Structures are given as structure tokens and as C-alpha cells.
Amino acid sequence: MRKRLVLVFGIISSMLFLVVSPAQAVSVHPNHIHVVKAGDSLPDIADKYSISIEELKAANGLQSDVLIAGQKLWVPIIYEVKAGDTLLDISSSFHSSVEAIKAINGLTSEQLYSGQLLKVTPKKMNMQGQHILMTKEEFKDWLFNTQVNREIRLIQQHHTWLPSYQHFNGSNHFQMLIGMENHHKKTMGWKNIAQNITTFPDGKVAVSRPLNMIPDGTIGPKANSVGIAIEHVGNFDIGHDVMTKAQQDTIVYINALLCIKFGLTPSIDSITYHHWWHIKTKERVLDATANYNVKSCPGTGFFGGNSTASAKTFFYPLISDKIEELVESMQ
Known part of the structure; x- marks a missing residue:
């Protein structure tokens, strides 16, 4: 009888192993x-979830190995398929992709069955x-998973001037970012972009200098510190690049997200233009200055102009309308 129990237990164990084999990692x-x-x-x-450090960093857009309490990280899971599930539904729910799920589970089709473990x-x-x-949607997810451990009270608006639209070919985002980074380090003497x-x-958005790092630049330390x-x-x-609708939408969207993230209400005290800061004194002068004492940045044609009235x-x-829309969608 004892041998029979051992044999039955062994068979059950083997069956369980076979059932969960796609998820052994x-x-x-x-x-x-x-x-x-x-x-x-x-x-x-990484060890807890059986994922490499490199994969964990790539999945979460981590720019260093430093973690902050409260930060949220996407990690692997085992999912039990329910009736009506599709790979597209599962991938959307768990920040994955159909191709990734098929590859890691050795699936040759998208057909699923109830009780399947993936x-x-x-x-x-x-x-x-x-x-x-x-x-911009990926930025939303990334931003609200990110923990920022410094005070943020001011969102600065700049335009690059150079590079301009004529230098963008639709696929050279990283080339342009690395070019700006090299210029800022080698020519301007800053430690980072x-x-x-x-x-x-095209409406894409990049994060380069970590949000926990105070920005650099000629706007000055008062604007940069927070x-x-x-x-x-x-x-x-005016007379140069005409902003695309895609970029307009992204600019409004990410400024709204940043306001939500850091509890800001759009105003001259929370969303600022470089044009409002004196080149030499680095003090905020708003509209009361001679043109040669300020830059035109973010542009005389930026959302109707670069004055406080235009903003x-x-x-x-x-931005306020977008904040209301986003808050409602997140409830």
C-alpha cells in the first residue's frame, strides 16, 4: 500500500511539473x-522574479542601479488563462507584447485554452x-512608476533652435539626443545633457537626464533648482519651423502629466518659458525686459507666442483641460 501511495504521488508530481513547465523560470x-x-x-x-538585471532595467527604463522606496517595477508573472482570454488582452493587461509571450512560452499560434499557464x-x-x-502613453506609465526624491515646482519650456526640424528624419531620435549630450558636455562644460x-x-518623447537630477543650462540655478x-x-x-500637431499634442500631454505627478496648477509660477529669465542675472523678469537681455526660447511662435499673455x-x-481629462480617465 505504501509503495502504491508513493507511486501515485510521483505520478501527480510529474503531472504538475508538466502543467507548469512553460513557467518554470x-x-x-x-x-x-x-x-x-x-x-x-x-x-x-531580479533573483526573486527569475529575470536578469539587464532585462529588469530594460523593462522599466532604469537609467542606473539606484532604487527609491515607493518606485514601481514591472516584473514577470505566471498567468492562468481564462475562458475568452486572448494574447493581446493578456499582453495589454500586463505590460507585455504578444510576440514576447509567444516566444517565452514556445507558442506557435495565438490559440489558448482555459487553465493554461503562461x-x-x-x-x-x-x-x-x-x-x-x-x-506619450508609454511616458505616462513610466512617469507614474518613477519615484522622484527632490522637490519639483517648475516645468521649463525650451526649444532646441538647433537642431531644428530639418535635422530630424523620423528615425534619428537617439542620434540627435547623443549629439545634444556631447555638445552639452564638450562645448558647454556640463556633466550631462x-x-x-x-x-x-513625430510626437515621441525622450527622458535623458534622470528626473532626480537638477537640470543644467543657461536659464540659471533658480529655475533649475526646483x-x-x-x-x-x-x-x-516665427518664420521658421511650424510645430506639428503630433508634437503639440505631446507637449500638452506631458506637461499635464507632470502637473498631476507633482501637484502643480498651470500658471506662470509652475510652467515657465526660458524667455522670462534674464540671460546675465538669471532672475525671472517675465515680460519686463529689453529683448537683448533674454532669449526668445521657446520661440516667438510657441503656442501663440512666448509672452506670459500667450501662455x-x-x-x-x-494643459488644464488635459489634466481634467487624464484625471477622469485614471479614476
């Missing part, structure tokens, strides 16, 4: 988000070095 973790706790490290988290791994973000290139965020004519700097690729002075009339209302 990780333990069963029902939550695809890991919230970083004090004392957590990338090696510990390993679902988070998709990799598009990164080169410290530069993370995203759609000056801006935290960059927007492009600021996030955004460079919009293009020369938006209040043409820019802030768009």
Missing part, C-alpha cells in the same frame, strides 16, 4: 508590479544608454 507571482521597499536591490528583485514578461523599453524613447525631457516632431527642463526639438521662432491664453488652458 519564475515562481508564481500574481502581481506584475513590484513596489520597491527600503533595502531592496536590483539583484535581489509566463508573461514585461516588454523592453526603447533605450540607448541613459536615453529612453517613448510614446542639460534637459531631463525632449519632445520630437525644475524639470523640457527641450522641444525645433526652431519655433495664459493659448498654453495653460490646453
